Amino acid sequence: MIKLKKxxxxxxxxxxxxxxxxxxxxxxxxxxxxxxxxxxKVYILTNVDHAEEHFTLDPKEQLTxxxxxxxxxxxxxGNWHSHPVSPSRPSDEDKRLAYDxxxxxxxxxxxxxEPVLNSFHIEGDKSxxxxxxxxx
Amino acid sequence: MNITVAGEKKEVxxxxxxxxxxxxxxxxxxxxVTVSVNxxxxxxxxxxxxxxxxxxxxxxxxxxxxxxx
Numbered sequence: 001m002i003k004l005k006k007x008x009x010x011x012x013x014x015x016x017x018x019x020x021x022x023x024x025x026x027x028x029x030x031x032x033x034x035x036x037x038x039x040x041k042v043y044i045l046t047n048v049d050h051a052e053e054h055f056t057l058d059p060k061e062q063l064t065x066x067x068x069x070x071x072x073x074x075x076x077x078g079n080w081h082s083h084p085v086s087p088s089r090p091s092d093e094d095k096r097l098a099y100d101x102x103x104x105x106x107x108x109x110x111x112x113x114e115p116v117l118n119s120f121h122i123e124g125d126k127s128x129x130x131x132x133x134x135x136x
Numbered sequence: 137m138n139i140t141v142a143g144e145k146k147e148v149x150x151x152x153x154x155x156x157x158x159x160x161x162x163x164x165x166x167x168x169v170t171v172s173v174n175x176x177x178x179x180x181x182x183x184x185x186x187x188x189x190x191x192x193x194x195x196x197x198x199x200x201x202x203x204x205x
Binding site for chain 1: 140143164165168172175177189195197198199200201202203204
């Protein structure tokens with residue numbers, strides 16, 4: 001299970017809507033508790049591709065975020081990005097570029113009126129939806 | 137000499153290169169790793185020529201990206 005605060009979900013949605021039609025992206029960090037991941041902080045990073053169908057996290061901002069996680073005792077848990085006009089599921093490129101099988105890959109779809117966020121475990125060309133709980 | 141790797145202090149041999157450190161640290165998939173030394177990114181392809189110095193702080197960052205197609 002992976003837990004996300006509702007306020008962090010809203011932060012992701014607001015940023016992704018602002019960036020659309022460009023893909024938005026960022027990192028997630030928090031705690032590992034048993035087999036669960038508890039997201040304590042969502043980082044918003046620049047998509048240096050500035051593209052509608054691709055994203056690459058800005059390495060400088062990634063470095064800053066990693067240091068912030070360490071300073072705050074947070075564990076890196078994965079990343080998130082938006083699909084402005086496609087479903088909330090990993091594309092072939094998402095799977096090909098998912099190098100860390102311990103990470104969670106969160107994908108927010110804005111293709112419908114209601115945003116849809118899912119979290120995935122990706123290993124090789126296989127992806128599996130994780131149980132995502134969004135709570136107050 | 138003493139350096140810091142991902143926030144952890146380590147003692148390594150003098151003149152250790154970034155490429156050697158990648159091997160020492162068992163960094164997986166090094167082709168997809170960006171390396172910074174003292175917050176400056178090391179150009180890909182120069183890892184073997186980049187010698188570390190006493191007190192350097194090294195970070196390894198995995199490329200993170202994707203696409204919706």
